[in-house]
Amino acid sequence: MATMTAPPSDTKEIVEINYNYKDIVKRLSPGGRYIDAQTDVDSPWVPFGEGAAIKHLAFDVRRNLFSNILWMKGPGTIGTHLHRGTVTMVCLEGSVRYLEYDWVASPGGLILEVPGEAHTLVTEHPDGVKLFGWMEGPIEFYDDKANLVEVADVWWFINHYETYCRENGIPINEKLYV
Amino acid sequence: MATMTAPPSDTKEIVEINYNYKDIVKRLSPGGRYIDAQTDVDSPWVPFGEGAAIKHLAFDVRRNLFSNILWMKGPGTIGTHLHRGTVTMVCLEGSVRYLEYDWVASPGGLILEVPGEAHTLVTEHPDGVKLFGWMEGPIEFYDDKANLVEVADVWWFINHYETYCRENGIPINEKLYV
Amino acid sequence: MATMTAPPSDTKEIVEINYNYKDIVKRLSPGGRYIDAQTDVDSPWVPFGEGAAIKHLAFDVRRNLFSNILWMKGPGTIGTHLHRGTVTMVCLEGSVRYLEYDWVASPGGLILEVPGEAHTLVTEHPDGVKLFGWMEGPIEFYDDKANLVEVADVWWFINHYETYCRENGIPINEKLYV
């Protein structure tokens, strides 16, 4: 087999692949899906304090996995927090940095965070930042006296989403639960 | 412990958390990191056929995990392919859909794909699409006669990146290897 | 917080932990579970050729994850196969080795296998081997002429289990599907 250097087909039609397990996949797969972020139809912006909001995109309770967009609406800080799991973030709009590091994230950039890291998120962009996150495992949030305030994991994020929906008469979107 | 409803600190300074294992983390963690996508300094656009390119962002060979931005520079198709693993994608610019589904992805939207799904990616946007991907496990690419052409997994993606770097005198960026 | 050096409680009773999300966990968690291997009540031994059998323990189609016990009933070989994902195995009984490496696994020993490895499993123990496996991602099986015969992933394993159950009037055990 030669190494592929271009997409092997650009035919704009479905090619029927010979695959033995189509029926089982159909019966048992939770199915792929798309969660829109341009509107609030799939998922609303849920306030996270005065100047921030979270649009929840996905939850997998089997893996303690949660995905969302964090929107900081202008310059601001999310105080020091400690990661017990792994975090993958992509800057979508604006910019963001951590006080602990020397880089500034801009649109399209990938931020990787690993277990055992504590850091302090800051945006100095006039429009703040929109950050896509794909996170597995808890995040410990501390106050400015270093007191532990919350261990936020998939359950906190589900509760954050569902509480807001309940209080605002918004139906729960089953698509978010993988 | 009450439920957190806002970031418990917005103090723009590092709070020293009492954490027992700082020294071990320092010694053994591969460390978080940032991979920029605004320039080609961290990672170049590597051609993937005539009308597409890939900016490789991360590789984890332990998990067969690879992350990148797929850029289709105008309307086009990536033919039917089959996923043996899980895929998380975020549309960054333009728009994209699959012939098999009824949604069209727009910026910020999250696409989830699961093992056993085959589909055909199409962008009809005049500017094409930029798609961030976080992928674990192989993708089987087929030609338009349904012949298997390549099983693309972390090794194909590393080879795609490194071959281009070698041929163009670009130094390998160690940051991409988690 | 001091470092724990012993279990902080050996009280043989349930301690009620103050945890905010008990109700959500109760509602949404798939729940932990136990799959017995001493009998065939939870899962039967499904033949895998003449001299081997597989007791399927768990399937997670979201992650292409499958778990089982492979039983080789006497000395024998499972020909060269290539891993596209990660494998964690524990030798439960007997012994096993790979032609490619210099160790021999014995009870309690942990075998780790990573993407991109091909190897040939051999047991020379008179009673063969029982191997617990926790596997994520496909395994490519080849014949002795190096022809690809099957890409075995979670779907093959589910089909292997369900076909046998169907043919033998054994009810499908929902507990195996995480």
Added chain:
Amino acid sequence: MATMTAPPSDTKEIVEINYNYKDIVKRLSPGGRYIDAQTDVDSPWVPFGEGAAIKHLAFDVRRNLFSNILWMKGPGTIGTHLHRGTVTMVCLEGSVRYLEYDWVASPGGLILEVPGEAHTLVTEHPDGVKLFGWMEGPIEFYDDKANLVEVADVWWFINHYETYCRENGIPINEKLYV
């Protein structure tokens, strides 16, 4: 491609598979490995209180993953603890149960535990239990007054292993660090 029903090869020799990326795998893979549990050569039994010990088998700091054998040397309890991640356990010897559930694990049996579960581990077997564990994400240990005593994750487990090695002049085994 027909469905495989038996190992496609039982030839006791290495079959050379046509695989394009052998050189990259060789250069970049951490490599599979075997950690023995029959002796203390690969990893010693590290005391965990009076009646228990842990044989550490693997650590992956990228994923907060740790693997070990927990040995309770006779009847005893490990008090209520809360899982923030996922746990896969296999009973190797003896037996074990949780006060919260109605099953008793015996050799070969698979225990699955999911995020958000708290439970209390008990062995009533005269010889106690040996439990293989493959764990991802933190475990919160509480005392019998429901006070949080330790958040044990990969860093606690590494520290537990390394402290004992240091105090007893045992060299650190690099193989345990994936």
